[in-house]
Amino acid sequence: MDGRYEVRAIGRVESPLRERAQAPKQGDEGGPDAWLVFEPRVARGLRDLTVGQDVLLLTWLDRADRNVLAVHPRGEAARPETGVFATRSPDRPNPIGLHRVTVLALDPDGLRVRVSDLEALDGTPVLDVKPVLDGGTER
Amino acid sequence: MDGRYEVRAIGRVESPLRERAQAPKQGDEGGPDAWLVFEPRVARGLRDLTVGQDVLLLTWLDRADRNVLAVHPRGEAARPETGVFATRSPDRPNPIGLHRVTVLALDPDGLRVRVSDLEALDGTPVLDVKPVLDGGTER
Numbered sequence: 001m002d003g004r005y006e007v008r009a010i011g012r013v014e015s016p017l018r019e020r021a022q023a024p025k026q027g028d029e030g031g032p033d034a035w036l037v038f039e040p041r042v043a044r045g046l047r048d049l050t051v052g053q054d055v056l057l058l059t060w061l062d063r064a065d066r067n068v069l070a071v072h073p074r075g076e077a078a079r080p081e082t083g084v085f086a087t088r089s090p091d092r093p094n095p096i097g098l099h100r101v102t103v104l105a106l107d108p109d110g111l112r113v114r115v116s117d118l119e120a121l122d123g124t125p126v127l128d129v130k131p132v133l134d135g136g137t138e139r
Numbered sequence: 140m141d142g143r144y145e146v147r148a149i150g151r152v153e154s155p156l157r158e159r160a161q162a163p164k165q166g167d168e169g170g171p172d173a174w175l176v177f178e179p180r181v182a183r184g185l186r187d188l189t190v191g192q193d194v195l196l197l198t199w200l201d202r203a204d205r206n207v208l209a210v211h212p213r214g215e216a217a218r219p220e221t222g223v224f225a226t227r228s229p230d231r232p233n234p235i236g237l238h239r240v241t242v243l244a245l246d247p248d249g250l251r252v253r254v255s256d257l258e259a260l261d262g263t264p265v266l267d268v269k270p271v272l273d274g275g276t277e278r
Contacts, residue, residue: 003147003148003264004145004146004147004148005145005146005147005148005199005201005264006143006144006145006146007143007144007145007146007233007235008142008143008144008232008233009142009143009144010232010233042208042224042232044208044209044222045208045209045222045223045224045231045232046222046224047209047222048221048222048224048225048226049222049224049225050225053225055224056237058233058235058237060144062144069181069183069184070183070184070186082187083183083184083185083186083187083188084184085181085184085185085187085188085194085267085268085269086185086186086187086188086189086192086270087187087270088269088270088272092184092267093147093149093181093184093267094146094147094149094197094266094267096146096197096235096266096267098195098197098237098269125142125144127233127235128224128231128232128233128235129224130224130227130237131225131226131227133227
């Protein structure tokens with residue numbers, strides 16, 4: 001049991017955000033709307049998503065540095081260095097992004113989902129979508 | 140770009156829950172308190188966690204079935220079959236568990252963290268810990 005597991009992208013983000021320097025630190029700071037483009041093999045899993053629903057999107061932050069264990073929060077040098085598990089830094093051992101978004105539109109083929117306020121970069125792999133369980137703000 | 144990435148456990152859950160049949164469907168339905176036992180290599184990343192803090196724990200649900208795309212929610216046959224991305228089923232293509240827990244205690248060595256109400260099974264690999272960003276219920 002060596003603790004290594006393989007995740008496989010179920011889709012990709014299509015977004016105007018191309019570089020980390022452009023990206024807001026969190027989605028509620030002004031991330032753009034974006035498309036999630038899913039692979040045909042997972043279509044059956046998507047069929048019960050609905051417009052207006054809030055979901056949690058899990059992504060693989062493929063441009064992150066996995067060797068980082070401490071950061072200056074939000075990249076501000078004046079803030080004391082902090083262990084990554086007490087921050088939302090994308091740089092961390094398993095760079096899984098967690099984003100709360102609202103479903104804005106669904107393409108008729110079921111494989112393209114428009115979502116609000118997503119800070120993930122264009123091309124970011126999508127790993128999972130989960131419904132929000134209650135009315136909380138969940139971020 | 141084949142979309143496959145390797146996650147590596149940063150620790151394990153120590154819990155009295157041994158089998159899926161024992162586990163509640165969600166932590167707020169009565170999951171037991173549990174220990175998270177981290178690997179020494181990530182100690183620096185953990186040092187700013189504090190007792191009383193709410194965190195999001197990401198796990199690898201290693202007993203899940205990754206070929207499942209639709210389920211009867213909560214395993215109840217009377218409920219209509221639903222695409223997994225509109226459910227919290229552990230059975231899904233990338234079985235990443237998302238758990239909101241409260242830090243109850245921290246071992247002096249910094250590698251053992253006691254948390255509340257965790258529905259994950261004993262031995263479940265831990266992938267990440269993230270702070271909750273606001274007062275929301277986040278689940």
